[in-house]
Amino acid sequence: MTFLEKDYREIITKAVCGKGRKFTQASHTIAPSHRPSSILGCWVINHLYNAKKKSDDEVEVNGSYDINIWYSYNDNTKTEVVTERVTYSDIIPLSVMDDNCINDEYDVIAKVIQQPNCLECKIASKGQKITVEIEREFVVQVIGETKISVKVNPKWDKDDEDDEGWDFKLTDDELSDVEADFLNEKD
Template identity: 75%
Template sequence: MSFLKKDYREIITKAICGKGRKFTQESHTVNPSHRPSSILGCWVINHLYHAKKKSADTVEVNGSYEINIWYSYNDNTKTEVVTERVTYCDVVPLAVKDENCLDDDFDVIAKVLQQPNCLECKIDKKGNKITVEIEREFVVQVIGETKLRVKVDPNWEAGAEEDEDDEIWHDHVTDDELEDVDVDFVKQKD
């Protein structure tokens, strides 16, 4: 059976035109106000980011977060928390690309798979700085306009009444039928 062009319609819609994922490990150096004796804890908070399409093959995720390090100094007799805001730029390659997008006006959605997290926090070899190893992971989606071609049912007429088979889906329970429902149909065991 062959189909004519009149049997098809073209629909313009928004669709995912690209996908990518990137895992990053990065080291940061923090300069505390005192020479640290030991690290008591490290955590990452206040993560902010935004993403934009950078090229046909990449999305750029720019962001920042705060590294908080609780450390002791003065031969472990005093403690302090040092906070430092760091920025980053992750270039995420698009592993899946649809070349059929109609324009260059894209929306980008970036989702965090792994929030920035401290893997290791240690005093450097010279003893006056702290090195923090951080991990993070993103997945990105590029959304753009694309064209779909769909087959039209040649027997369907605009404004035609519903088929009799479609009425099955429109059945409703009447008030009389509801009165006949036995609400105590599940009996409790004695």
């Protein structure tokens, strides 16, 4: 088999040039306005994030979420919800990175695999604060311009397309099956 340059074309396209994934557990300490007696519930809402390429082999995801803790105080006679906005920055290493990208302009797509979620919420050892364990997970893709080579058929002739069995002419039998007055019928 002989490689002839005229039999190949180079196509410039956008493609996934890098991929990475990271699971993170974080601990946050929240100070409610009253000394907590017990934790009644904890949930995480309002997750926002954005991603950008940080270096040749890393993506940085910056985000925030609200932690809401429902707790009782005053010897379990009253309740209150404390809300705290938490920010984070995750550095995600790229496990796959193609060095054949044409330029340094990249788009980064970050997808949440595990939304920030409360694993554990407990009263801290001294009893004044609440400790919350949170998990989250991201997958990132780096998209850049790259060049691919494709082999073309040197024997291809644009007139050959008509000869590949794509005959759209109506036969007399097909024409006789057409109902001419179907538009006049009413249901």
